[in-house]
Amino acid sequence: MALKALGYVAIETAKPEEWDTFLTQFVxxxxxxxxxxxxxxxxxxxxxFRIRVATGTREWFVAAGYEVSxxxxxxxxxDKVAKAGRAVTWASAEMATARGAEALFATSDPAGNGLEFYCGDARTAEPFVSPIGVPAFVTGVFGMGHAVLSAPNFDETVAFHCDVLGFHQTDMPRxxxxGPDGPSMGFAFLHADNGRHHSIAFGEGPVPxxxxxHIMLELPDLTxxxxxxxxxxxxxxxxxxxLGRHANDETIGFYVQTPGGFDLEIGCDSKVIDPATWVTTRHESxxxxxxxxxxxxxxxxxxEQA
Incomplete structure (x- = not known):
């Protein structure tokens, strides 16, 4: 089974106009x-599509959608997800088509994070034309980018993503x-079967x-x-x-708050790994x-005020 890449994200919002400006005029x-x-x-x-924004009553990250082979x-x-005790909800043909997929099911991980898995990625011959002149985003075999979620039951959630879903450990730091006297926090950066350093990641803590x-989009260069x-x-x-450069995936970029309250990382020059030979790292910063x-x-x- 090949877990290919992050295909899309689905968002619910009571502020669709703000999202439209954010995505078209800023991103x-x-x-x-x-x-x-x-x-x-x-x-x-x-x-x-890569980002779906549905009008609703709350600001909520509904799901990250991952493509399989x-x-x-x-x-x-x-079948594996169901045997692991997580609910599996198959999409209707209409819903799958609306997600740009041949077939699709929705589920959640042990922390309750929304996930969708699909096959049959739908493409269009209409050229991508950014309304503000962005020449391109780095996608292709690397997928849309990555999604970072939280898990209070950190070890259980990471094990589910690796042992059941098929992600692989890239970097597992604490x-x-x-500060040195404060509590340490576990992180898990997991890759799919492509060269992007991580297609999903988790921080140890409550779901926000x-x-x-945050989610991440990669631009072609620092300019x-x-x-x-x-x-x-x-x-x-x-x-x-x-602006800064990460130690593990080497991305140069910054983070901005979206209208939904979570962040968007915009970066470039992200590290490309060989998923077949990668050995798990544990960065210290x-x-x-x-x-x-x-x-x-x-x-x-x-x-300063104290």
Missing amino acids: GAMRAPDAADGAALYRVDDRV DRAALDALA FNLF PSGAV EVGKAHDRMKRFGYVESAT ISVWGHEWGWQKAMKAQG
Whole structure:
């Protein structure tokens, strides 16, 4: 069974107009024709959509959708998930088509994070044209990017993703984010069967009110990242982490808060691994340089006021 890549993310929002501005005028995504159920769809490449935004009553990260190699692999995965005690809900033909898939099922991990798995990726011949001139996003065999979620039952959740779903460990660090005397926090960076360093990752902790920690999109070079950083400042969006370079996947980028409350990482120059030969690493720091986080700024401000 080949777990190929992150195909798309699904989001619920009570602020569809804010999301539309964020995705088209800041990110540079292309608005695609709406789904049959009225959800707004956004492209960053030749897939029929990568980001689905449905209007609802809450701000919520509904699911990360991962592509598998074929229908036989999808059926086998559904059987494994059910045997592991997680509910499996098969999509109707109409819903699968709306997700740009041949067949699809929805489930959740032991932490309650929403997941969808599908086969038969739908593509379009209509060229990707960014409304603000972004030339391209790095996708292809690497998929859309990655999703980072949380799990209070960290070990159980990571084991489910590796032993049942078929992700593989890339980097398994523990960080003392609040100083040497503070509690350490486990992280799991997991790769699918492609060269992207991680297609999903987890932090040890409660699921946030938004349902996710962040998602990531990769731009082709630092110039495009810098232009995106300028757009963030122009729109007045909240910068969740300043420009920096990660130690594990080597991505250079920054984090910005989405209208849904979780973050979007925009970066470039991400490390490409060989998934067949990769040996798990355990980095001791999050970043080589930069990446001052919003909570760090808040703690610094409190210390200066004390």
